[in-house]
Amino acid sequence: MFLQDGGQGNSHRHWYDLFSRGTRDWLRHNEKVRDAVREHLPEMIAKSDVLSRPENRTVQVPVKFLEHYRFTLRNSDEQSGAGQGKAKEGDTLREAQPGQPGGKDPGGGDGEGQFEFVLEFKTDEILDWLWEELKLPNLQPKEGSNVDVDEYVREGWDKRGARSRLDRRRTMKEAIKRRTALPDTPVPISNDDLRFRQLARKRQPTTNAVVIFLLDVSSSMDEHCRNLAKSFFFWALQGIRRQFSHIDTVFIAHSVEAFEFEEEEFFQVSGQGGTKSSTALELAESILQERFDSSQYNSYLFYATDGENFSNDREQSAASLARLAPLLNFAGYAEVSHSSTRRLNTEVARLWQQLAADGHPCGSYSLSEDNDIWPAIKAFFTDQAQQQQVDV
Amino acid sequence: MKVGMSESLAETIPRMEALAEAQGLKFFPVDFELVPPSFMMEVAVYGLPVRMPHWSFGLRWIYQMIQHRMGHSKIFEVVFPGNPNRAYLVNTNSLHENTLVVAHVLGHADFSRNNIAFARSQDQVGYHIVEQAASHAHRIEEVIKEFGEQRVEQVLDCALSLEPHIDTQQPFNRKEFPRRTVVENKPKAEGFQGRFASLPGEEAPPTEPRTSQAPIPPKPEKDLLWFIAQYAPEMEEWERDIFLAVRKEAWYFQPVFNCQIMNEGWASYWHSRLLREADFLPSSMYVDCMKTHSDVVSPYAGDQQVALKLNPYHVGYVMWEKIIKEQGVEAARRIMEQEDDFGFIRNHLSQELADDMNLFSFNAKRNGEIKVSENSLDALHENILAPKFNFGAPRVVVDELKKDGSLILRHESGIDGRGLEIERARKVLHYIALVWKRPVKLLTLDAQDQEVWISSETEAA
Numbered sequence: 001m002f003l004q005d006g007g008q009g010n011s012h013r014h015w016y017d018l019f020s021r022g023t024r025d026w027l028r029h030n031e032k033v034r035d036a037v038r039e040h041l042p043e044m045i046a047k048s049d050v051l052s053r054p055e056n057r058t059v060q061v062p063v064k065f066l067e068h069y070r071f072t073l074r075n076s077d078e079q080s081g082a083g084q085g086k087a088k089e090g091d092t093l094r095e096a097q098p099g100q101p102g103g104k105d106p107g108g109g110d111g112e113g114q115f116e117f118v119l120e121f122k123t124d125e126i127l128d129w130l131w132e133e134l135k136l137p138n139l140q141p142k143e144g145s146n147v148d149v150d151e152y153v154r155e156g157w158d159k160r161g162a163r164s165r166l167d168r169r170r171t172m173k174e175a176i177k178r179r180t181a182l183p184d185t186p187v188p189i190s191n192d193d194l195r196f197r198q199l200a201r202k203r204q205p206t207t208n209a210v211v212i213f214l215l216d217v218s219s220s221m222d223e224h225c226r227n228l229a230k231s232f233f234f235w236a237l238q239g240i241r242r243q244f245s246h247i248d249t250v251f252i253a254h255s256v257e258a259f260e261f262e263e264e265e266f267f268q269v270s271g272q273g274g275t276k277s278s279t280a281l282e283l284a285e286s287i288l289q290e291r292f293d294s295s296q297y298n299s300y301l302f303y304a305t306d307g308e309n310f311s312n313d314r315e316q317s318a319a320s321l322a323r324l325a326p327l328l329n330f331a332g333y334a335e336v337s338h339s340s341t342r343r344l345n346t347e348v349a350r351l352w353q354q355l356a357a358d359g360h361p362c363g364s365y366s367l368s369e370d371n372d373i374w375p376a377i378k379a380f381f382t383d384q385a386q387q388q389q390v391d392v
Numbered sequence: 393m394k395v396g397m398s399e400s401l402a403e404t405i406p407r408m409e410a411l412a413e414a415q416g417l418k419f420f421p422v423d424f425e426l427v428p429p430s431f432m433m434e435v436a437v438y439g440l441p442v443r444m445p446h447w448s449f450g451l452r453w454i455y456q457m458i459q460h461r462m463g464h465s466k467i468f469e470v471v472f473p474g475n476p477n478r479a480y481l482v483n484t485n486s487l488h489e490n491t492l493v494v495a496h497v498l499g500h501a502d503f504s505r506n507n508i509a510f511a512r513s514q515d516q517v518g519y520h521i522v523e524q525a526a527s528h529a530h531r532i533e534e535v536i537k538e539f540g541e542q543r544v545e546q547v548l549d550c551a552l553s554l555e556p557h558i559d560t561q562q563p564f565n566r567k568e569f570p571r572r573t574v575v576e577n578k579p580k581a582e583g584f585q586g587r588f589a590s591l592p593g594e595e596a597p598p599t600e601p602r603t604s605q606a607p608i609p610p611k612p613e614k615d616l617l618w619f620i621a622q623y624a625p626e627m628e629e630w631e632r633d634i635f636l637a638v639r640k641e642a643w644y645f646q647p648v649f650n651c652q653i654m655n656e657g658w659a660s661y662w663h664s665r666l667l668r669e670a671d672f673l674p675s676s677m678y679v680d681c682m683k684t685h686s687d688v689v690s691p692y693a694g695d696q697q698v699a700l701k702l703n704p705y706h707v708g709y710v711m712w713e714k715i716i717k718e719q720g721v722e723a724a725r726r727i728m729e730q731e732d733d734f735g736f737i738r739n740h741l742s743q744e745l746a747d748d749m750n751l752f753s754f755n756a757k758r759n760g761e762i763k764v765s766e767n768s769l770d771a772l773h774e775n776i777l778a779p780k781f782n783f784g785a786p787r788v789v790v791d792e793l794k795k796d797g798s799l800i801l802r803h804e805s806g807i808d809g810r811g812l813e814i815e816r817a818r819k820v821l822h823y824i825a826l827v828w829k830r831p832v833k834l835l836t837l838d839a840q841d842q843e844v845w846i847s848s849e850t851e852a853a
Binding site for chain 1: 397398401402405423424425426430433434437438443445446447448449450451453454456457483541549552553554555556557691692693696697698699700701702703706749750751752753754755756757758759760761762763764765766767771772775776778785786788803808809810811812813814816817819820823839
């Protein structure tokens with residue numbers, strides 16, 4: 001006989017108190033699920049509803065447990081088994097279930113595979129994966145126009161300086177060195193021991209950006225179109241956010257008149273009647289001129305509309321877009337619609353075609369379903385990178 | 393941890409062992425260990441105290457945790473046969489529960505030493521599976537460090553998926569198949585040619601026996617783990633080691649699986665008998681123990697209920713009680729030595745016993761309807777045994793190793809009665825192809841019972 005007591009009463013603890021193999025292998029399972037989600041990420045998060053709460057900076061994705069596959073027999077239409085209890089030949093133990101024609105395993109199955117759990121992903125993490133997955137180029141600040149700003153950075157120490165910059169740790173070290181070298185001196189800290197942090201002025205390139213979103217809210221823009229626009233805007237903004245330390249956003253909605261809105265209200269706005277693109281473009285221009293000095297800011301503009309515009313507004317729109325374009329790093333046009341048949345053959349699309357013909361950095365994207373969002377985002381970032389190469 | 397549990401058990405164990413020996417049980421020594429329930433749950437999930445890491449165990453573990461939280465499962469003991477046997481007791485279970493477990497474990501120890509299936513398996517894989525599994529685990533940790541988690545996982549995905557596909561009818565240490573085979577000479581001519589050839593002076597000169605390249609395998613091979621380890625065209629040594637480690641552990645698990653009803657019944661019979669005769673236990677302890685005993689061996693269905701699953705403890709216990717009452721302990725011991733569940737159920741589960749226990753066969757249709765089927769003892773036997781055939785897995789054999797290195801598998805659907813679940817089978821072929829590194833194909837039946845080839849290649853990974 002040999003009895004070993006692995007309980008807490010014992011003085012030495014066992015490895016299994018400190019380590020759970022079950023947890024280890026369970027975490028490994030979850031890691032694999034994450035990998036699987038990651039592989040299908042563009043499809044999974046192109047759904048508009050994932051974006052519902054961007055302020056959390058997380059995305060929740062419902063997932064199923066993985067299965068470790070083995071050879072199994074096909075479910076047969078009838079299965080027999082052995083049971084126990086007071087039952088006679090011919091008794092019906094369970095009636096046919098009308099609600100589930102052939103869906104469930106006969107006999108109830110083993111219940112595995114029915115559990116679902118939710119994995120939470122950080123939006124930043126997802127963006128990094130996506131950029132990797134879609135091989136998207138990184139944005140670069142506008143060549144030549146971005147101005148350097150003075151910044152003060154810490155650089156070295158000095159024996160003189162303002163009291164507020166006294167480095168106590170450094171000072172104590174000096175004092176100890178001195179007292180060790182000259183043990184007879186009684187002063188604990190002398191003036192010579194004092195060390196002050198020094199600041200140096202350095203010129204840093206700006207990393208400011210302003211992103212202007214223009215949304216057509218005329219009556220032809222329904223729920224479907226708005227959701228597409230919203231998803232496109234969200235991911236374009238997230239992508240730009242990766243590159244710039246400080247981002248300002250401007251949200252402008254228009255029908256025949258244009259107004260600036262807060263982000264929360266922006267997608268709830270609905271207008272009446274027709275479309276006058278020039279109103280939004282003019283408002284964007286004046287906001288840019290007033291608030292965002294083009295020498296300090298990289299500016300991006302995105303315009304989402306179904307492409308319809310009053311034909312008498314054509315001249316005015318073209319003129320205001322021509323004035324606006326030189327102020328921008330890039331102008332993106334997202335055409336949202338229900339059908340994919342007449343892509344980029346609209347009034348507004350032609351404005352952008354003219355813009356491109358004049359050599360301004362811009363791009364046009366057509367979206368009619370969720371699956372179009374990623375290609376559009378990818379096209380935007382690729383266009384952007386190419387424009388920069390042309391500029392250089 | 394109840395105060396004094398370990399002292400009290402330390403007193404009980406040697407007395408219980410002496411009593412068991414006096415009752416004719418013959419067992420290798422048992423090392424008992426009191427462990428926390430969390431560890432016990434892991435032992436139950438992994439099947440061994442220390443075992444190779446794999447995410448599928450993590451999955452089983454979380455299911456077990458969920459079930460445990462919902463109060464559906466209570467683990468009393470786990471014992472690993474060997475010399476010595478290793479038994480784990482839960483330190484949060486009560487003293488009387490653990491006293492019963494000690495007696496129960498001695499029943500298992502007697503069974504695993506004397507039952508022929510266990511004895512044969514242990515002769516082959518040795519008496520120290522616990523240590524061996526730990527060293528397998530250790531070796532796998534090392535190759536993970538060397539080759540990375542993903543590559544090792546790929547091999548484990550495949551090997552563990554094929555875990556039940558071994559052939560214990562063959563020796564554990566298999567020899568390679570002969571590479572050349574003797575080709576039979578031309579069959580003797582018949583008719584006129586035959587008569588002519590047999591005329592004096594017309595016999596053909598004796599020829600050397602001719603040989604040709606032998607087909608591999610010479611006949612359908614059931615042991616997929618061994619065959620892949622032996623014949624995979626581009627397998628590295630550590631990969632083979634993983635396959636052989638999984639195979640060894642499976643070899644060890646098989647008798648446990650094949651004898652569950654007998655073995656649990658035997659241990660339950662003996663714990664109840666030993667406790668009854670243990671005059672060294674206080675009588676209050678005996679009463680508590682018997683209450684636990686009746687919980688363990690009661691049917692899943694209560695008096696008024698019907699259950700669609702059998703409690704192996706209950707069925708085995710009732711059967712052994714009857715056999716010992718009618719035929720005596722010696723006859724029972726011979727049955728215990730020679731049978732596994734297949735023989736035990738078919739030869740010893742009589743109509744009378746089945747009626748006493750209210751056992752019945754049922755039929756479940758796809759639409760959810762479940763009906764009690766015709767009363768037939770043979771059908772009942774087969775329904776009890778059906779999940780146990782072939783280690784609980786479909787019969788898949790290697791048919792051919794082609795000259796180009798591709799692997800041809802065949803599902804013996806004729807014996808299994810229907811085809812494989814195609815999508816799952818395809819995933820398994822994909823696991824195999826990653827290790828085999830050549831195309832892998834499998835023949836089975838589709839939903840219309842037509843022959844269908846599944847291939848590892850059609851799946852775009």
